Every structure is written in structure tokens, then in C-alpha cells.
Amino acid sequence: ELKVEQNPLFLSMQEGKNYTIYCNYSTTSDRLYWYRQDPGKSLESLFVLLSNGAVKQEGRLMASLDTKARLSTLHITAAVHDLSATYFCAVYNTNAGKSTFGDGTTLTVKP
Amino acid sequence: GAVVSQHPSWVICKSGTSVKIECRSLDFQATTMFWYRQFPKQSLMLMATSNEGSKATYEQGVEKDKFLINHASLTLSTLTVTSAHPEDSSFYICSARPTPRTSLSSYEQYFGPGTRLTVT
Numbered sequence: 001e002l003k004v005e006q007n008p009l010f011l012s013m014q015e016g017k018n019y020t021i022y023c024n025y026s027t028t029s030d031r032l033y034w035y036r037q038d039p040g041k042s043l044e045s046l047f048v049l050l051s052n053g054a055v056k057q058e059g060r061l062m063a064s065l066d067t068k069a070r071l072s073t074l075h076i077t078a079a080v081h082d083l084s085a086t087y088f089c090a091v092y093n094t095n096a097g098k099s100t101f102g103d104g105t106t107l108t109v110k111p
Numbered sequence: 112g113a114v115v116s117q118h119p120s121w122v123i124c125k126s127g128t129s130v131k132i133e134c135r136s137l138d139f140q141a142t143t144m145f146w147y148r149q150f151p152k153q154s155l156m157l158m159a160t161s162n163e164g165s166k167a168t169y170e171q172g173v174e175k176d177k178f179l180i181n182h183a184s185l186t187l188s189t190l191t192v193t194s195a196h197p198e199d200s201s202f203y204i205c206s207a208r209p210t211p212r213t214s215l216s217s218y219e220q221y222f223g224p225g226t227r228l229t230v231t
Contacts, residue, residue: 042204042225048219088155098160099220
């Protein structure tokens with residue numbers, strides 16, 4: 001059974017600071033997703049990472065994937081309040097044809 | 112492109128009644144749709160995978176007779192919560208994976224806006 005662990009689960013940071021969210025998973029996968037969820041809303045797709053060493057960046061967010069270590073990171077650069085949200089990683093199980101979600105990281109950016 | 116709608120966006124029903132939630136892919140065809148449930152401050156839990164024209168595949172612990180899923184066309188899947196109880200109150204989210212024939216990435220899942228169900 002595929003297990004996905006995110007840490008930290010809660011993150012409070014000041015504006016302007018950098019931080020990294022980690023997503024570890026237990027079995028081989030060739031596809032990993034990062035999503036953002038605002039309170040009361042559905043998911044917004046941020047990144048899909050399809051290969052070892054993949055790196056994608058959008059604004060202050062950068063995601064990377066190391067399939068050998070079974071690890072993905074979501075790096076936040078110079079955080080701003082608008083980034084406050086819950087971030088989920090999801091790992092795709094090719095054999096099962098479905099994704100398993102991490103528990104989510106709730107990010108609060110304070111002025 | 113890649114818009115998924117859900118209807119209704121919220122619903123309040125009495126215990127013992129049934130509620131139907133629709134999930135539509137508006138501008139693409141989806142062979143596969145997924146239904147998730149999310150309780151407050153928790154992650155998304157996959158309930159079932161729905162393929163057009165075939166029976167849904169339910170996750171372990173999800174009662175298929177209680178959560179009826181129908182995927183009648185390449186753009187519509189429905190989830191019916193039968194004999195709803197207060198513990199079924201949750202945020203239900205669907206997502207759709209485009210068919211390979213579309214110009215969209217078949218690697219992506221496009222999520223609907225969710226349906227908040229409250230059972231009193």
C-alpha cells in the first residue's frame with residue numbers, strides 16, 4: 001500500500017522568509033502532484049512532476065522530485081501572505097491507476 | 112479549458128433522505144472520474160474511481176450500496192448518497208481525467224469546486 005507523508009503538517013512563517021515542505025512516499029512512482037487548497041474551496045493544481053530530477057517553478061514556489069529517494073519538495077521563496085493555504089502532495093500509483101494524498105501542510109504567512 | 116463543475120455546491124438534507132451530486136466535465140471528455148470525501152481539516156480520501164460505461168471501483172471501507180456512482184457519459188458522473196446520516200456530512204469533491212483523445216494532459220486530474228453536504 002502506498003503511503004505518503006508530508007511534513008511539517010503546520011507551518012507558520014514570516015513574510016519574506018524561505019521554507020521547504022517535504023513529501024515522502026513509500027513505493028516507486030513516476031508521477032507526483034502538488035495542489036493548493038484555500039479554506040472552503042476545492043483543489044488548485046500547482047505542479048505535476050513526471051520524472052526523476054524534475055524541477056518546476058511558478059512565482060515563489062518551486063517543486064522538485066527525486067524518485068530514487070522517493071522525495072519531493074515544495075520550496076517557498078520570500079513568502080507573502082497570499083501564499084497562506086493548505087498544500088497537498090499526491091503520489092500516483094501506476095498499477096492502481098489512482099493517486100494517494102498526503103495529509104497536507106497548512107501554511108500561515110504572517111506579516 | 113479543463114473546467115469541472117459540480118452541482119449542487121451545497122446541500123442540506125434530513126437524515127434518511129438521499130442526495131444526488133453531479134460532476135460534469137464542461138469542455139473535455141473524461142474516461143475516468145474520481146470521487147473524494149474530505150472531512151474538516153483532513154486530507155482527501157478517495158471513495159471510488161468511476162469509468163464511463165462500467166461499474167465504479169470502490170475503495171476499501173466505502174459502502175457501494177450507500178454511495179451509488181453512475182458514470183453514464185464521458186462528461187457526467189453522479190454520486191448518490193442514499194439514506195444519509197449526519198456522519199455523512201462532508202465536503203465531496205470530484206475530479207476528471209481527460210481521455211487521451213483530447214488536447215489536455217492525460218496526466219492531470221481536474222478538480223471540481225466541491226459539494227458541501229450537511230445532514231441534519
